Amino acid sequence: MNVTSNQSEKIIEAAKAKANEIGVAMNIVIVDEGANLKSFLRMDGALLGCADIAIxxxxxxxxxxxDSGEIGKLSQPGxxxxxIEHSNGGLISFAGGVVLKNNKQIIIGAIGVSGGSVEQDQEVAIAVANALQLRLNHIKII
Structure with a gap:
């Protein structure tokens, strides 16, 4: 299973709407199940350096x-x-990256959000991941 182009576009739009709601310009990335870039949006005014962080x-x-924030908890000294953040060409070990699952709980990709505080990035990523789950379960959210 893989996140579709149609789903990734809707996820990006939902994340953009949530970012606008909280008043933060963000970089929003969707990767597929193979961690390949599927969709990307750099909102007007979003910090340029945060594009790579979102990816x-x-x-x-x-x-x-x-979730990337959970990796962060495990990657502290001791x-x-x-x-671990030095592996795989460089990882980000703070919140704002969340896996995306279909209605059978199979991972189909992930979202990465960067541009606000770590808490704001996580808020947008989690809201959109949860909305995707609800939509796939036939409740119209996105």
């Missing part, structure tokens, strides 16, 4: 099938994944 957040989540 790496999405890839980090997909590579390890866990943690079981200490220094």
């Amino acid at each position: 790496k957040k999405a890839k980090t989540s997909r590579f390890f099938d866990i 943690g079981s994944l200490y220094n």
Whole structure:
């Protein structure tokens, strides 16, 4: 299973709407199940340096099938994944990357969001991932 082009476009639009709602210009990335770039949006005014961060957040989540913020908790000094951010061409180990699942709970890709505070990035990523789940379960959210 893979996130479709149609789904990725709708996910990007939902993330953009959420980012506008909280008043933060963001970089929003969707990767497919192979962690390949599927869709990207840099909102007007979003920080340029956050584009790469959003990509790496999405890839980090997909590579390890866990929210990027959870990797961060495990990668602290003394943690079981200490220094993992240096692997795979560079990972991002703070919140804003979330796996995307279909209605059978199969991972179909990931979203990465960057441009606000870590909490704002995570808020947008989680809201959109949850909305995708609801939409796939035939509840119109996105």
